[in-house]
Amino acid sequence: MGITRVLVANRGEIARRVFATCRRLGLGTVAVYTDPDAAAPHVAEADARVGLPKPNDYLNAEAIIAAARAAGADAVHPGYGFLSENAAFASAVQSAGLTWIGPPVDAVRAMGSKIESKKLMSAAGVPVLDELDPETVTEAQLPVLVKASAGGGGRGMRVVHELSSIPDEVAAARREAQSAFGDPTVFCERYLPTGHHIEVQVLADSHGTVWAVGERECSIQRRHQKIIEEAPAPLVERTPGMRAKLFDAARLAAGAIGYTGAGTVEFLADEDGEFYFLEMNTRLQVEHPVTEETTGLDLVELQLLVADGGRLESEPPTATGHSIEARLYAEDPARNWQPQAGQVHTIDVPGVRTQFDTLGQRTGIRLDSGIADGSVVSIHYDPMLAKLISYAPTRRQSALVLADALARTRLHGLRTNRELLVNVLRHPAFLDGATDTAFFDTHDLAVLSAPLADATAVRWSAVAAALADAAHNRVTAQVFGSVPSGWRNLTSGYQVKTYRDDDDSEQRIEYRFTRTGLEFANDEAAHLISASPDEVVLADDNGVATSFAVARYGEDIYVDSARGPVHLTAVPRFPEPGAGVEKGxxxxxxxxxxxxxxxxxxxxxxxxxxxxxxxxxxxxxxxxxxxxxxxxxxxxxxxxxxxxxxxxxxxxxxxxxxxx
CATH class of the missing domain: 2.40.50.100 (RNA polymerase II/Efflux pump adaptor protein, barrel-sandwich hybrid domain)
Structure with a gap:
């Protein structure tokens, strides 16, 4: 009969991504959600939706299968994370008479434990890094990486440089692994401070065809979690013969476990192109769009095809051009990657040509987003907000197109890693392809996290905010609405607006309107061209004008311009008593x-x-x-x-x- 209605056992961006392909194929969709996600975009977009009792119930296999039955779904797509690599869940889905849109249960089980998968790959002839027992690590083996045996995404990972730290780091890794994947098992392996994270996308059907679709480089990472990924890999491009060896190893890995469906074989490579098996992800990867952009494939559609018993062509299409993905996170890189939670007031990415669909190998920007205007980011889940993906004929153009789109995005409401992404994409080392896993250590994270707007841009943005506020007051005034704020028959004192920028510096703007125009107390270099409540145009002494878009959300003010985005906080004229925080x-x-x-x-x-x-x-x-x-x-x-x-x-x- 075939698949007719798909439940996605996941949330956010990946749920929307799978739903988009299902709609194109004419398939029905079912969403599951927890209370924190009740108003999330993926819930609204599904044909049917079923609530789950608790915030961690994306890990509740029984509840998800019950939801599929209640909503009339005949297939389950696990997405990534949560239960996507849980063999017991895959088995339970099939036992319930539902189609599992993923690899065979035995393959999930074989690769679900990083400890066991390394042994299996070693036996099959795939090069591996030896597993180390945390209890027996020696000084000579340091540094080591503590890793969760189940799951991925940087959860349950710790780099250890001192033997005395191992017990505490192992305990912390176990807690994170249990929370994220329901399995506290961890192990150690030798840590290579610099290297390249290279992975191969594989796809196999049940009729014996195994594709190595293309490789990706994912070396720009924080806390062992990828934030920028690209296809093809710069290291592979400049290393003769490496691609063929990688593809052979990936096909060997897939064949060793009778794999079907989409999966990714991950390797750690050195600068000479020697590589070692890390793990196999028996699911769709977060970064799968860059492979879709360079090949023209819809990997979700192919997952559905294979799950329904269909056949792949004998060979995959040849990859062309270059695609880069940037993960937009609600976090503050400059403050130890602190995650942020709260409301996203506005997200507006300029020039987006498609969402959750390929660009057709035309230069441009694709947006795969889990949020929309008004979305609330919860503390319960991963802080990834969206993925911006570029495609262009060359790598340099792909990087610059993506950096420009990120820099011009109107993103209001939460602190994000946007500045870091733009600065990395524009960095000479990145543009030269020098993208090993130590990128942030090599190039100074503080510099890479610096605001896109310089001090002059911040000052001009504060001026624009003050003038937009004045225009807003004029428009909303009950009387004399057409009279400039502060206008008198005789010269009056200066109007004063005070803001704090994100560096906690005070921006005090003093201005007045006179018969000859706008006058500043501090001899500002900005000259007013026009002002409305939401847009101010200022010019410099040479007559070069810049437009500043101003948006207000209570005391928070966001100013967007070609000079860089700026967030300001209005300082009240009369602070509340006791509003300060006691020292210490x-x-x-x-x-x-x-x-x-x-x-x-x-x-x-x-x-x-x-x-x-x-x-x-x-x-x-x-x-x-x-x-x-x-x-x-x-x-x-x-x-x-x-x-x-x-x-x-x-x-x-x-x-x-x-x-x-």
Whole structure:
């Protein structure tokens, strides 16, 4: 009979991606969702939707299968993450009489344990890095990488440089692995500080055809999680014979476990092109769009074809051109990658030619997004918001097109890694193809995270915000609405607007309207061309004009221009009494759940000592003592949920008792 209605056992961007292909093929769609996702775009887009009781129920196989039956689905697509590589779930789906849009259960099981998969690949002749037992690691084997045996995405991974740190890092990795994948098993392997993360997309049918579709390079990573991926791989392009060896190894890996469907064989390679098997992901990868763009394939459509018993062509299409994907995360790279949660007021990517579909090998931008205007980013899930994917005939053009689209995106409401992505894509080393896994260590993360707008652009953006606010006041005034704000028959004092930028610097704008036009108290170099509540045009002394788009959300003001995006916070003229934070206070940098405490009230603590562990977005984050002192206040307990900005504790430093 064939597949007619697909339930996606996932959320966000990947659920929308699968739904898009299903719609093109005329298939029905079913979404599952938890309370934090009730208003998410993937839920609204499905033909039918079924609620799940708890935030972690994307890991509840029984509830998902019950949802599929209730909604009349006859097939389940797992997406990536959650239960996508869980053999027991795949088996349960099939036992329920549903079609599993994935590889055979035995293949999922064989590759589901990184420990066992390495043994299997070694026996098949695929080069591997030896597994190390955390209990027996020696000084000579350092540094090592602690890894979760199940799952991926950087969860449950820790680099260890000292033997004394291994027990704590293993324990933390186990907690993360349990939270993200339901399996706390971890292992160690030798850590290569610099290398290239190269992977091969494979696709196989049940009739004996196995494709090595193309390779991807995913070496730009943070916390062992990819943020920029591309096809083809620069290292492979410049290393004669490497592609053929990679493809042979990937096909060998797939054949060794009787693989069918879409999967990815991941390798770690050195600069000379020698490579070692890392793992096989028995699912669709986050970065699959770059392979789609360079080949013209719809990998989800092919997954459905294979699951329905269909045949692949004898050979895959030849890849052409270059595609790069950038993952847009709600996080702050400059502050140890702190995840962010809250509302996305606006996301507007200019020049998007397609969403969840290939560009047809034409230069442009594709957007695969899990959010829309008004979406709320929860603390419960991965902080990835969207993926921007470029295609162009050359790698350099693909990078520049993508950087430009990111830089001009109107993104309001959350701090993101957008600046980092743009700076990496425009960096000379990246453009030269020098993209090993130590990129952030080599090129200074602080520099790469720098704002796109320089000090002058920030100042002009503050001027534009002040003038837009004045225009807004004129438009909304009950009387004298057409009279410029501050206008008098005689010269009046200056109007004053004060803002804080993201560097916590004060931007004080003093202006007045006179008979001869706009006048600034501080001899601003900007000259007003026009002003409305949402757009201000300013020119420099040479007459070169720039348009500034201004958007307000309470005290938050976002100014977008060709000079770079700027976020400002309006400073009230009369601050609330007691609004300051007492010195030595530890403030929650994100919403999260307190999972551990490192000290009690009255304890002496040292600068940098971990005091509170928060879990947010399936990762652990530590809050440390700001200085040597005594913990005099502790306002949280294990298991407590906290909001961003909440006072968690206070450390009193000797000699500062009277400070405030």
């Amino acid at each position: 206070s530890l403030v929650a940098p994100m919403p999260g759940n307190v999972i551990r405490l490192g000290a009690q009230v009255g304890d002496s603590v040292t600068a940098g000592q971990p005091l509170i562990w928060l879990e947010a977005m399936k990762m652990e984050h530590t809050i440390t003592a700001p200085a040597d002192g005594v913990l005099t206040q502790l306002d949280v307990a294990t298991g407590q949920q906290v909001e961003v900005g909440a006072i968690l504790a206070r450390v009193e430093v000797p000699g500062n008792e009277g400070d405030s």
